[in-house]
Amino acid sequence: MNTHNDNTNTAYSDFHLQYIAGEWVKGEDDTINTDSNPYNGDTLVEIQQATRAQLDQAFQAAQQAQKQWAKTLPAERTALLNKVIQLMDDRHEEIIDWLIKESGSTRIKAEVELTIARAVTVEAATYPNRMHGEIRPSNTPGKENYIFRDPVGVIALISPWNFPLHLTQRSLAPAIALGNAVVLKPASDTPVTGALLLAKLFEEAGLPKGVLNVVIGAGSEIGDAIVTNDIPSLVSFTGSTPVGKHIGEIAFSGDYIKDVALELGGNNPFVVLEDADLDQAVKAAVFGKFLHQGQICMAINRIIVEEAVYDTFVEKFKAKVASLKVGNPNDEDTFIGPIINKNQLDSLKQKIKTAKQEGATLTLEGNIEGQLVHPYIFTDVTPDMDLFRNEIFGPLVAIVKAKDEEEALKLANDTQFGLSSAVFTRDMQRGMRFAKGIQAGMTHINDMPVNDESMVAFGGIKNSGIGRFNSEYILEEFTKTHWISFQSEPRDYGL
Numbered sequence: 298m299n300t301h302n303d304n305t306n307t308a309y310s311d312f313h314l315q316y317i318a319g320e321w322v323k324g325e326d327d328t329i330n331t332d333s334n335p336y337n338g339d340t341l342v343e344i345q346q347a348t349r350a351q352l353d354q355a356f357q358a359a360q361q362a363q364k365q366w367a368k369t370l371p372a373e374r375t376a377l378l379n380k381v382i383q384l385m386d387d388r389h390e391e392i393i394d395w396l397i398k399e400s401g402s403t404r405i406k407a408e409v410e411l412t413i414a415r416a417v418t419v420e421a422a423t424y425p426n427r428m429h430g431e432i433r434p435s436n437t438p439g440k441e442n443y444i445f446r447d448p449v450g451v452i453a454l455i456s457p458w459n460f461p462l463h464l465t466q467r468s469l470a471p472a473i474a475l476g477n478a479v480v481l482k483p484a485s486d487t488p489v490t491g492a493l494l495l496a497k498l499f500e501e502a503g504l505p506k507g508v509l510n511v512v513i514g515a516g517s518e519i520g521d522a523i524v525t526n527d528i529p530s531l532v533s534f535t536g537s538t539p540v541g542k543h544i545g546e547i548a549f550s551g552d553y554i555k556d557v558a559l560e561l562g563g564n565n566p567f568v569v570l571e572d573a574d575l576d577q578a579v580k581a582a583v584f585g586k587f588l589h590q591g592q593i594c595m596a597i598n599r600i601i602v603e604e605a606v607y608d609t610f611v612e613k614f615k616a617k618v619a620s621l622k623v624g625n626p627n628d629e630d631t632f633i634g635p636i637i638n639k640n641q642l643d644s645l646k647q648k649i650k651t652a653k654q655e656g657a658t659l660t661l662e663g664n665i666e667g668q669l670v671h672p673y674i675f676t677d678v679t680p681d682m683d684l685f686r687n688e689i690f691g692p693l694v695a696i697v698k699a700k701d702e703e704e705a706l707k708l709a710n711d712t713q714f715g716l717s718s719a720v721f722t723r724d725m726q727r728g729m730r731f732a733k734g735i736q737a738g739m740t741h742i743n744d745m746p747v748n749d750e751s752m753v754a755f756g757g758i759k760n761s762g763i764g765r766f767n768s769e770y771i772l773e774e775f776t777k778t779h780w781i782s783f784q785s786e787p788r789d790y791g792l
Contacts (some may be wrong), residue, residue, distance in 0.1 A: 323766075325345065330485055352519045400459070536661055537562055563688060565716055604700050611660065
């Protein structure tokens with residue numbers, strides 16, 4: 298395999314290192330994380346991994362730096378975030394290039410990801426001036442009640458590989474804006490776009506040493522330790538439900554109970570009612586299913602179509618999907634790029650095999666070339682099938698027939714997940730009624746479920762997680778309240 302070497306560029310020269318206490322240092326474990334391009338297998342960078350001792354050093358550095366960082370003026374923190382935004386703009390093409398070659402992003406998806414990562418940074422820059430307390434009345438004579446809002450302290454941040462830049466920055470930028478320090482562990486598939494690139498941007502923006510630390514290591518070495526370490530007050534994790542459940546368990550098992558913010562798996566329904574604009578619904582369904590090869594927690598998993606328009610929808614949908622270009626993610630017209638790694642590919646192969654065995658109708662059969670999976674459309678899917686019940690995370694789709702609106706809603710809610718969802722109808726009131734009946738944290742009428750905006754609440758219910766990201770919702774998550782009362786005159790205790 299070829300070795301990609303960008304060490305001549307100062308933006309890339311430290312990406313084989315850890316970032317601890319404001320210094321780029323070599324990992325001390327005897328294992329290597331080989332970061333490779335999922336499309337062609339090229340080695341991008343080799344990172345000697347961190348030890349448990351280095352993780353402890355990172356937490357200690359964060360704890361020490363956070364005390365002073367929390368005292369900085371709001372204007373200082375806002376200025377730093379604005380500098381990060383400027384650096385994102387200046388390095389736009391470099392960031393896009395890394396997203397394409399490291400995470401297998403198509404150019405379309407990379408542009409979407411950078412846009413929303415920038416947006417959450419812009420929003421985070423406003424947080425220092427929105428971090429205010431309250432004065433509350435008291436029923437005790439002579440008492441005054443003050444509610445102060447403070448940083449939680451040190452946050453352990455564990456980020457995923459599918460939208461690495463955005464889903465890291467979604468927690469990282471607010472955490473720093475609100476006066477916290479962070480120890481960040483990225484996914485092993487995306488250590489650069491999920492951590493090191495952002496560390497470089499914050500470093501160049503002037504973030505004090507120790508406020509952000511990046512530790513790249515094997516899960517067996519530091520996976521649980523980043524959660525169970527006594528220093529972090531909160532763990533922010535985006536990833537699979539099984540791992541999220543494990544994090545929740547061990548976050549409560551140590552000497553100190555930790556808060557958790559968990560955005561987990563999804564089994565997102567896309568409902569087409571009989572009065573929908575089918576052409577628009579097809580476009581939304583294709584984008585919402587196949588963006589980033591379907592490797593998105595919000596991606597459509599099940600398309601549920603009322604019987605009256607089922608055949609027409611399937612025909613239009615199949616035709617549109619068959620026209621999608623699959624190939625080199627760097628080509629501007631490629632819509633479907635590579636699957637991130639062999640494990641994910643093997644999982645998809647098994648799902649295809651199982652769907653066939655369970656009797657789903659294979660309406661469009663793709664083929665598999667290396668890490669490229671051409672779209673598979675399965676119709677006549679029923680609730681007892683694996684494609685209906687479990688998250689797919691790839692370019693396979695299940696289409697389900699519903700006899701009417703009532704059954705469509707029942708099918709939409711027949712899942713242990715509740716992240717995002719969508720419904721298409723020409724009747725706004727009908728759409729709102731249907732949306733309010735869906736058991737999910739987010740529902741979009743006449744749009745697809747892959748939506749994230751920096752000014753609205755993002756998060757799920759049931760096995761899709763707890764907590765909310767963005768705007769005042771993340772401000773609540775990443776700060777703590779402190780009630781302080783002042784008794785201005787002697788209180789009568791009846792003694």
